[in-house]
Amino acid sequence: xxxxxxxxxxxxxxxxxxxxxxxxxxxxxxxxxxxxxxxxxxxxxxxxxxxxxxxxxxxxxxxxxxxxxxxxxxxxxxxxxxxxxxxxxxxxxxxxxxxxxxxxxxxxxxxxxxxxxxxxxxxxxxxxxxxxxxxxxxxxxxxxxxxxxxxxxxxxxxxxxxxxxxxxxxxxxxxxxxxxxxxxxxxxxxxxxxxxxxxxxxxxxxxxxxxxxxxxxxxxxxxxxxxxxxxxxxxxxxxxxxxxxxxxxxxxx
Amino acid sequence: xxxxxxxxxxxxxxxxxxxxxxxxxxxxxxxxxxxxxxxxxxxxxxxxxxxxxxxxxxxxxxxxxxxxxxxxxxxxxxxxxxxxxxxxxxxxxxxxxxxxxxxxxxxxxxxxxxxxxxxxxxxxxxxxxxxxxxxxxxxxxxxxxxxxxxxxxxxxxxxxxxxxxxxxxxxxxxxxxxxxxxxxxxxxxxxxxxxxxxxxxxxxxxxxxxxxxxxxxxxxxxxxxxxxxxxxxxxxxxxxxxxxxxxxxxxxxxxxxxxxxxxxxxxxxxxxxxxxxxxxxxxxxxxxxx
Numbered sequence: 001x002x003x004x005x006x007x008x009x010x011x012x013x014x015x016x017x018x019x020x021x022x023x024x025x026x027x028x029x030x031x032x033x034x035x036x037x038x039x040x041x042x043x044x045x046x047x048x049x050x051x052x053x054x055x056x057x058x059x060x061x062x063x064x065x066x067x068x069x070x071x072x073x074x075x076x077x078x079x080x081x082x083x084x085x086x087x088x089x090x091x092x093x094x095x096x097x098x099x100x101x102x103x104x105x106x107x108x109x110x111x112x113x114x115x116x117x118x119x120x121x122x123x124x125x126x127x128x129x130x131x132x133x134x135x136x137x138x139x140x141x142x143x144x145x146x147x148x149x150x151x152x153x154x155x156x157x158x159x160x161x162x163x164x165x166x167x168x169x170x171x172x173x174x175x176x177x178x179x180x181x182x183x184x185x186x187x188x189x190x191x192x193x194x195x196x197x198x199x200x201x202x203x204x205x206x207x208x209x210x211x212x213x214x215x216x217x218x219x220x221x222x223x224x225x226x227x228x229x230x231x232x233x234x235x236x237x238x239x240x241x242x243x244x245x246x247x248x249x250x251x252x253x
Numbered sequence: 254x255x256x257x258x259x260x261x262x263x264x265x266x267x268x269x270x271x272x273x274x275x276x277x278x279x280x281x282x283x284x285x286x287x288x289x290x291x292x293x294x295x296x297x298x299x300x301x302x303x304x305x306x307x308x309x310x311x312x313x314x315x316x317x318x319x320x321x322x323x324x325x326x327x328x329x330x331x332x333x334x335x336x337x338x339x340x341x342x343x344x345x346x347x348x349x350x351x352x353x354x355x356x357x358x359x360x361x362x363x364x365x366x367x368x369x370x371x372x373x374x375x376x377x378x379x380x381x382x383x384x385x386x387x388x389x390x391x392x393x394x395x396x397x398x399x400x401x402x403x404x405x406x407x408x409x410x411x412x413x414x415x416x417x418x419x420x421x422x423x424x425x426x427x428x429x430x431x432x433x434x435x436x437x438x439x440x441x442x443x444x445x446x447x448x449x450x451x452x453x454x455x456x457x458x459x460x461x462x463x464x465x466x467x468x469x470x471x472x473x474x475x476x477x478x479x480x481x482x483x484x485x486x487x488x489x490x491x492x493x494x495x496x497x498x499x500x501x502x503x504x505x506x507x508x509x510x511x512x513x514x515x516x517x518x519x520x521x522x523x524x525x526x527x528x529x530x531x532x533x534x535x536x537x538x539x540x541x542x543x
Contacts, residue, residue, distance in 0.1 A: 157326060168374055
């Protein structure tokens, strides 16, 4: 295990080094005007634009709209995905029947239906919530089915021979056995909701972070656009770290 | 009423019958379908308290099926099985515990937690858990690994712990389904010795499925030799050596005599079983039916 720990440290260094390198390349390209500032503004200009954004007052309301949409979309995706996935996994027949159907739906580019979401739910946040929830539902449902239908039959048999009740079987055998696979689905779903809501806002909306990015691009304000984009990237990295941490904590129990 | 004491010493039939299997047959699949397989055909068997009985036979002869019927994990198609006079209709965790082929320790729990959860499933009061667990772990020399996770142990250690879990459970009967099958021969022999010692200490009744001749002779009081599918009882071989048994028993001429006798009995059955496996019509289903 010690060798692995050492490797983890080296891996971390390489990962951080990669991010720093990307930043330096950006800086070098922009400072030497090798790329027109319209496409790649100077990092300092982006920083100033960001400072203006934050002091401007509309920043936090846009962030609020987007985060609320993500949380709502994710909440709906998780609850519906877990419920449907668990129910489907209960019998071998329903797994055989529904699992390929759900997988096929997930393979369809749901983005194509985005205009329908706008038509049905309007241009406000509701359409983005619905879109994110529908997209995020699939990985939760599919991984829940995979997790619960993949529980080793020998564990169930052993628990049954020991006289486990239905609820004991669920709590102490099915749930812990399915957990790692289900959690992977929850994680994928979270980032799908995150991307769907932002993407939806960028395509068609009246508010939110995605809308602001699209708006800045239309107005040819690359510094402001990049300020938003960098903010989203940093948020995504932080959320990813939080999710990984929660996930590894969960696996220990 | 004076005679029984003498008879008991000679034929060992003084102990009460714990498990009684009467005319049990088991068919997998619809009887009319050509996919159906008769796994057990009219098997009757009485097992006495404290006995170590081995079910021995070729692959697919229904020995695991018979064990599962006794354990209440599989229903018999006809006939009945009883434990302490009660008809077996499902698992009877208060009377029977299993030790399975694969290591069925739950990988998400530590060793102690595995024992606790098994005792909890069984409905044993919490006050007894730690005592039973530590006693059983000590008896197989694994007490220091109590707080390890199963995947931190070697396969042999895991099966040792798995065996101890069966012993820790509050039952008089232990059903063991090829518990040593995944182990190398040396580990197998050592665990076999331990099992013989434990049996002598705990007085549990054990039904043990194996296809190892040496294991059967070394461990058993009685060996039930089964035929190729459909499984019937071909003959019963008495070993008649007291427990605990030392490895020296394996060096005695009687050991190899018994082993050879079993081999002679099984040879035809194994040939019949392999022929059936090659012929998809007479053996259309799984080769792993046990």
